[in-house]
Amino acid sequence: MKALVVDDAKVVRVTLGRIMKQIGYEVLEAADGAQALEQMEANPDTAVVMLDWNMPVMNGYDFLVELRGRPEHGSDPKVIMVTTETGMGQMLKALAAGADEYIMKPFDKDMVVSKMEILGLEVAEG
Amino acid sequence: MSMTDREFKYLSAFLLKASGIVVNEDKMYLLRSRMQPLLRKYKIASMDELAQQVRSNERGPLAHAVVDAMTTNETLFFRDQYPYDALKTLIFPEIVHSKGVGKRINIWSAASSRGQEGISIALTAMESVPQADRRVRILGTDLSDEALAYANEGLYTQMEVQRGMPVKLLVRFFNQEGTNWRVCPELKAMLTFKKANLVSDQLSGVVRPHGPFDIVFLRNVLIYFTVDERKRVIDRIAANMVKGGYLITGATEVAQGVRSKWEMVTFKNKRLWKLK
Ligand SMILES: C[S@@+](CC[C@H](N)C(=O)[O-])C[C@H]1O[C@@H](n2cnc3c(N)ncnc32)[C@H](O)[C@@H]1O
Ligand SMILES: [Mg+2]
Numbered sequence: 001m002k003a004l005v006v007d008d009a010k011v012v013r014v015t016l017g018r019i020m021k022q023i024g025y026e027v028l029e030a031a032d033g034a035q036a037l038e039q040m041e042a043n044p045d046t047a048v049v050m051l052d053w054n055m056p057v058m059n060g061y062d063f064l065v066e067l068r069g070r071p072e073h074g075s076d077p078k079v080i081m082v083t084t085e086t087g088m089g090q091m092l093k094a095l096a097a098g099a100d101e102y103i104m105k106p107f108d109k110d111m112v113v114s115k116m117e118i119l120g121l122e123v124a125e126g
Numbered sequence: 127m128s129m130t131d132r133e134f135k136y137l138s139a140f141l142l143k144a145s146g147i148v149v150n151e152d153k154m155y156l157l158r159s160r161m162q163p164l165l166r167k168y169k170i171a172s173m174d175e176l177a178q179q180v181r182s183n184e185r186g187p188l189a190h191a192v193v194d195a196m197t198t199n200e201t202l203f204f205r206d207q208y209p210y211d212a213l214k215t216l217i218f219p220e221i222v223h224s225k226g227v228g229k230r231i232n233i234w235s236a237a238s239s240r241g242q243e244g245i246s247i248a249l250t251a252m253e254s255v256p257q258a259d260r261r262v263r264i265l266g267t268d269l270s271d272e273a274l275a276y277a278n279e280g281l282y283t284q285m286e287v288q289r290g291m292p293v294k295l296l297v298r299f300f301n302q303e304g305t306n307w308r309v310c311p312e313l314k315a316m317l318t319f320k321k322a323n324l325v326s327d328q329l330s331g332v333v334r335p336h337g338p339f340d341i342v343f344l345r346n347v348l349i350y351f352t353v354d355e356r357k358r359v360i361d362r363i364a365a366n367m368v369k370g371g372y373l374i375t376g377a378t379e380v381a382q383g384v385r386s387k388w389e390m391v392t393f394k395n396k397r398l399w400k401l402k
Pocket of ligand 1: 146198200237268347
């Protein structure tokens with residue numbers, strides 16, 4: 001199972017990536033929305049995207065709109081926003097654009113596991 | 127911080143009597159650490175002095191604070207998930223069918239802590255019972271004043287709302303206040319929180335006006351009691367339930383008490399209890 005971790009901050013990619021590996025995912029990374037689109041083209045079987053909002057080049061919201069507009073992906077992969085954008089308005093906007101879950105930073109492993117389970121995504125023990 | 131054997135025995139007996147919570151010698155460290163904030167707050171020099179002050183007024187504010195400090199209020203929205211799946215797919219459909227549309231459904235969260243359990247029940251009802259906001263009433267009871275005050279306020283931290291709760295329910299049923307989230311009035315109106323002691327014979331007097339109950343959640347609290355007390359608690363609860371009502375305990379907790387009164391129902395490999 002592949003998880004794509006998208007964040008312009010390396011430290012977030014590393015900590016979130018480590019959590020995703022611990023729960024059984026092969027982790028792909030991208031530092032902005034444009035790189036994330038390339039990763040999705042190379043890895044169409046990605047199960048879940050952990051998506052930051054504020055990034056240079058192409059932000060997470062624009063990536064999400066673009067991803068959901070591509071018929072080859074249908075409603076896959078699941079998208080979990082992981083962001084400091086915590087206003088109700090932003091949350092509704094992301095959900096309307098096709099985000100499946102939302103994590104308001106700061107996050108921890110329990111929170112990530114909980115959101116994965118809510119979406120019915122596999123979570124390996126350990 | 128020394129404590130004589132005599133004073134430890136006294137505090138442990140007091141806690142057992144006042145709350146049913148068992149504090150054996152192997153929990154002495156827990157008792158000490160839970161009492162530290164109280165010693166500071168009430169400017170009490172030692173555990174022995176604390177014991178003496180409690181002894182001199184077992185119904186006073188300090189005694190209450192001691193009991194409150196020994197309760198473990200840890201809880202989560204949608205804790206363990208299966209109880210809510212059982213409500214949605216098994217229990218609510220059965221009750222709606224047998225009662226008919228429009229009749230009141232009474233639910234009791236019998237160790238409600240900070241209210242997450244009751245709110246999770248309300249959210250589930252909103253999704254699976256027609257006109258839930260008018261028909262479903264949920265009573266939450268707890269012994270801890272602090273937990274009850276929190277539940278009554280209905281304001282949860284960003285951390286709390288992100289464990290177990292789907293974001294779609296969060297944005298629909300909560301209002302944002304800074305980084306906190308307040309349960310909306312529509313849901314709040316389905317919930318009432320009251321102080322009630324599960325190990326007291328006065329329990330029925332407190333809950334009866336809100337019953338009889340079709341569903342009771344009694345989760346992650348029996349573990350603190352002796353085996354005999356667990357049985358008495360279950361029997362007190364049964365006395366306030368309708369025939370055919372469901373009791374949902376913690377995943378590893380068993381509905382003891384008069385065993386012949388309960389039918390075991392298996393749901394997703396977990397046990398639920400139905401009152402005969
Ligand atoms: C660990 S919490 C469980 C909360 C919730 N039911 C759940 O499963 O997440 C246990 C709660 O039981 C309450 N409690 C302990 N002894 C009690 C008693 N004798 N009567 C009523 N509540 C009690 C505590 O105050 C605490 O809030
Ligand atoms: Mg960023």
